[in-house]
Amino acid sequence: MQIVLGIVILIIAYLIGSIPFGLIIVKLMTGQDVRKIESGRTGGTNAMRAAGLWVGVTTAILDGFKGAVSTWLAMWLVPDMTWIIVLAPVMAIIGHNYSIYLVQRDERGRLRLHGGAGGSTSVGGAFALYPPTFLFILPIAGFILYFVGYASVATMSAPLIATVIFVIMAWMGELPWAYVVYGILAELLLLYALRPNIKRLMNGTERLIGRRAKKRAEMARKTNDTGG
Numbered sequence: 001m002q003i004v005l006g007i008v009i010l011i012i013a014y015l016i017g018s019i020p021f022g023l024i025i026v027k028l029m030t031g032q033d034v035r036k037i038e039s040g041r042t043g044g045t046n047a048m049r050a051a052g053l054w055v056g057v058t059t060a061i062l063d064g065f066k067g068a069v070s071t072w073l074a075m076w077l078v079p080d081m082t083w084i085i086v087l088a089p090v091m092a093i094i095g096h097n098y099s100i101y102l103v104q105r106d107e108r109g110r111l112r113l114h115g116g117a118g119g120s121t122s123v124g125g126a127f128a129l130y131p132p133t134f135l136f137i138l139p140i141a142g143f144i145l146y147f148v149g150y151a152s153v154a155t156m157s158a159p160l161i162a163t164v165i166f167v168i169m170a171w172m173g174e175l176p177w178a179y180v181v182y183g184i185l186a187e188l189l190l191l192y193a194l195r196p197n198i199k200r201l202m203n204g205t206e207r208l209i210g211r212r213a214k215k216r217a218e219m220a221r222k223t224n225d226t227g228g
Contacts, residue, residue, distance in 0.1 A: 006084040009077055013070035013088040017095025017121060020102055020114075021062040022047040025055055035102070035114055038207070039196075042102070043116030045151040060120040067092045067124030075128070086182045089125025093118040093186055097193050117193040119155030122186040126162035129179050130169065133162045149208040152197035159186035 022042035026034040029051045034042055037050045043063060048056025067089045074081070074088035098113035105111055123141075126133045137158050145154040163183030169175040191198070200206035 002078060002081065006074075006078055006081050009074050009084055010087055010091045012073065013091040014095040015100070016070050016073075017066045017092030018099035018101050018115075019066060019095075020099050021066075022059040022116065023102070025059055025062075026050045029055055040114070041116045042099070042114065043096075043118075044120055045155075046116075063096060063116065063120035064124035064127070066096060067121040067126075068128040069124075071125050071128030082176050082178045085129070086176075086178045089122070089128065090182060090185050090189070092125060093121045093189050096121045097189065117152075117155055117197075118186070118190050119158050122159045122162070122190060125182065125186065126159065129182060130162075130165065130175060133165050136165060137161050150197075150201065150206055152194050152201065152206060156187070156190055156194060159183050159190060163187060 020042045022044065023034050026032055026037075026047050032050055034040075034046055034050045037046060039046050039049075042059075044056045044060030047059040070088040070092040071085060074085040078084050095115075097115040097118050099115045100113065102114035103111055104114060123134070123137055126137065140161055141154045141157050144157055145151060148154070160183070163180060166175060166179040166183050170177045170180055197206055
């Protein structure tokens with residue numbers, strides 16, 4: 001019976017993760033389909049590009065809650081099943097990245113699931129597993145985003161930071177080693193989702209946001225003005 005309940009929880013976690021908050025909020029605020037803007041993802045960064053900073057922040061927070069709620073649900077219903085507790089936020093990330101609610105056919109007629117990259121959802125899962133992770137992830141990822149300017153790099157850093165914390169706490173005997181597995185799986189899912197971004201990072205064409213984007217735009221304008 002516990003195994004069946006665990007499977008049901010994982011399915012529910014996937015369905016919770018699949019809720020496309022970015023698509024919904026951008027549609028309500030601007031009437032646009034966020035899947036047709038920039039990266040086409042439904043996460044906070046692309047929602048910000050489509051409808052502004054606060055829409056992006058709201059989307060990121062709600063996406064984070066998807067990971068947290070899925071984890072809390074598992075903790076509540078099966079507190080002794082550590083692996084279900086660990087896999088619930090993983091399923092939420094998969095749902096966020098490949099939403100069952102956003103099924104479309106591509107140009108070849110194949111079914112495709114749309115979604116985001118899973119950064120905020122992975123942070124939400126890590127927070128629910130061990131709340132102090134948020135105190136490290138938020139400032140470090142924020143520092144990377146502000147000074148490096150690449151949202152993809154900040155996103156990829158989140159589960160990596162959580163993994164380091166989980167390793168330290170597990171080594172100290174404060175947390176189960178299974179939490180480390182969550183961090184690794186979350187990182188792998190993000191890396192897979194961000195394959196196009198990684199390619200652009202390698203060839204120097206990745207999108208910049210915020211301060212660094214403005215600086216690059218100013219440099220490009222000055223170059224054009226001087227005929228360089």
